[in-house]
Amino acid sequence: MDATIFYYYLGMAGVVAFAVTAVLAVIPKGIDLFGACVMGVITAVGGGTIRDLLLGVPVFWATDLNYIWVSILASLIAFYGNQLMERKYIYSLMLYLDGIGISLFVIQGADKARLLDFAMPFGPVLMGVLTAIGGGLIRDVLAGAPNLLMKKELYAVPLTIGAVAYLGLLQYFPEHTELLAFCCGSTTFIVRACAIHWDLHVPNWMMLHNNSD
Numbered sequence: 001m002d003a004t005i006f007y008y009y010l011g012m013a014g015v016v017a018f019a020v021t022a023v024l025a026v027i028p029k030g031i032d033l034f035g036a037c038v039m040g041v042i043t044a045v046g047g048g049t050i051r052d053l054l055l056g057v058p059v060f061w062a063t064d065l066n067y068i069w070v071s072i073l074a075s076l077i078a079f080y081g082n083q084l085m086e087r088k089y090i091y092s093l094m095l096y097l098d099g100i101g102i103s104l105f106v107i108q109g110a111d112k113a114r115l116l117d118f119a120m121p122f123g124p125v126l127m128g129v130l131t132a133i134g135g136g137l138i139r140d141v142l143a144g145a146p147n148l149l150m151k152k153e154l155y156a157v158p159l160t161i162g163a164v165a166y167l168g169l170l171q172y173f174p175e176h177t178e179l180l181a182f183c184c185g186s187t188t189f190i191v192r193a194c195a196i197h198w199d200l201h202v203p204n205w206m207m208l209h210n211n212s213d
Contacts (some may be wrong), residue, residue, distance in 0.1 A: 017101035019044040019071040023078035024094040039122035040075030049136025102132035103189035128163035162188030
């Protein structure tokens with residue numbers, strides 16, 4: 001498969017995952033269908049929009065409205081499909097779908113910045129992480145929910161490791177772009193899924209402790 005097509009579908013899959021998480025996040029608040037779709041679209045394209053603005057390139061969805069249509073469709077399915085699930089499983093599903101979304105977006109964002117030679121060598125890592133967490137930050141702020149980035153869970157760490165591993169391995173195996181993207185993205189998701197399942201946290205020495213009571 002051509003690399004451009006591969007990353008296009010990678011981004012599209014991330015859009016679907018994030019749109020669904022947004023709808024699941026606001027369903028308990030009794031939001032209507034239109035509001036759910038707006039939340040889904042904003043969350044789905046939010047991180048990539050911030051990335052493209054910083055990179056100084058055309059915003060990805062402005063040149064391809066399929067991203068918007070897909071995010072709307074995913075939001076509609078999530079809005080009506082959530083009624084088939086028990087309430088206690090919705091938050092857990094949202095966490096895993098968020099894990100899928102960030103694992104896809106961190107690789108796609110890092111690769112886009114790499115191809116533009118943006119602030120090498122650290123720029124692609126930062127752009128990858130920003131692409132991954134941007135939509136989730138917007139979702140959690142609008143939904144009034146605690147942001148995953150501000151919790152002790154392993155969240156930003158797997159993303160950073162995944163981006164660094166992908167970009168580092170590309171230096172030695174540039175002909176295996178898609179394979180490396182799949183392996184590093186999958187590893188990122190597995191680590192994140194393990195953190196969700198076993199409630200793994202960032203080590204205490206990496207935390208800023210507040211001593212005031």
